[in-house]
Structure formats: structure tokens, C-alpha cells
Amino acid sequence: MTEPKRPNMIPRVLLACPTSIRHKEVCEKWIEHLNTLTYINFDVCLVDTTPDNDEYFKLLQTKKVKDKSIITWRSAWDKVKRPFSVQMLADVRQEIQEYF
Numbered sequence: 001m002t003e004p005k006r007p008n009m010i011p012r013v014l015l016a017c018p019t020s021i022r023h024k025e026v027c028e029k030w031i032e033h034l035n036t037l038t039y040i041n042f043d044v045c046l047v048d049t050t051p052d053n054d055e056y057f058k059l060l061q062t063k064k065v066k067d068k069s070i071i072t073w074r075s076a077w078d079k080v081k082r083p084f085s086v087q088m089l090a091d092v093r094q095e096i097q098e099y100f
Contacts, residue, residue: 010039010040010041011041012041012042012043013039013041013042013043014042014043014044014045014096014099014100015034015042015043015044015045016044016045016046016047016071016096016099016100017030017045017046017047017096018046018047018048018049018075018089018092018093018096019046019047019048019049019060020048020049020050020056021050021053021055021056022050024056027046027060031044031063031065031070034065034066035065035066037066040066043068043071044065044068044070044071045070045071045072045096045099046060046063046070046071046072047072047073047074047075047092047095047096048060048072048073048074048075049074049075049076049077049088049092050074051076051077057072057074060072071099073095075088075091075092075095
């Protein structure tokens with residue numbers, strides 16, 4: 001019989017994505033699904049891109065996956081530096097990569 005792997009022997013992964021208040025329902029479903037994962041060694045990160053609204057960010061900070069807090073930060077959508085949503089998304093993905 002094989003001994004089950006301990007958490008420190010299983011590679012740690014980061015599950016991360018940008019989100020905003022416009023995608024609140026999708027994000028809620030995503031978190032629900034993450035709670036059903038059988039993989040145990042992961043962290044979850046959400047980057048809030050909601051312009052001018054701290055309420056959604058505060059809500060994200062209260063969320064948990066498998067009783068662990070979600071890593072959160074804000075990425076301000078500067079419409080001068082990031083005039084297009086695809087550019088903002090690319091920048092946020094770069095921030096996530098740098099964090100990882």
C-alpha cells in the first residue's frame with residue numbers, strides 16, 4: 001500500500017485571476033468550485049480591477065477557499081495608461097506572474 005503524499009511533498013500552485021464587480025457572479029461560482037478541489041496545496045489570488053469602488057475589494061478580502069484566506073490586491077485601471085480592457089488584463093496577468 002502506498003503512503004499518501006504529505007502537503008509539503010505536493011507541488012504548491014497559485015490559482016489566480018483578475019476580477020471586477022462586473023464579474024461578481026462568475027467569481028462567486030469560481031470560488032465555490034475551488035472549494036470542491038481535491039488538490040490540497042494551493043493558494044488563491046484575486047486581483048480587483050473595479051474602478052472607484054472599494055466595496056467589492058473589501059468583499060473579496062473576506063472570501064476564503066477551504067478555510068484559507070484569498071490573496072487579494074487592487075490594480076487600478078488608469079484609463080490613460082490602460083485605455084483598453086485587453087491592455088489592462090495583460091498588465092494584471094503580468095502582475096500575477098511577478099507575484100508568483
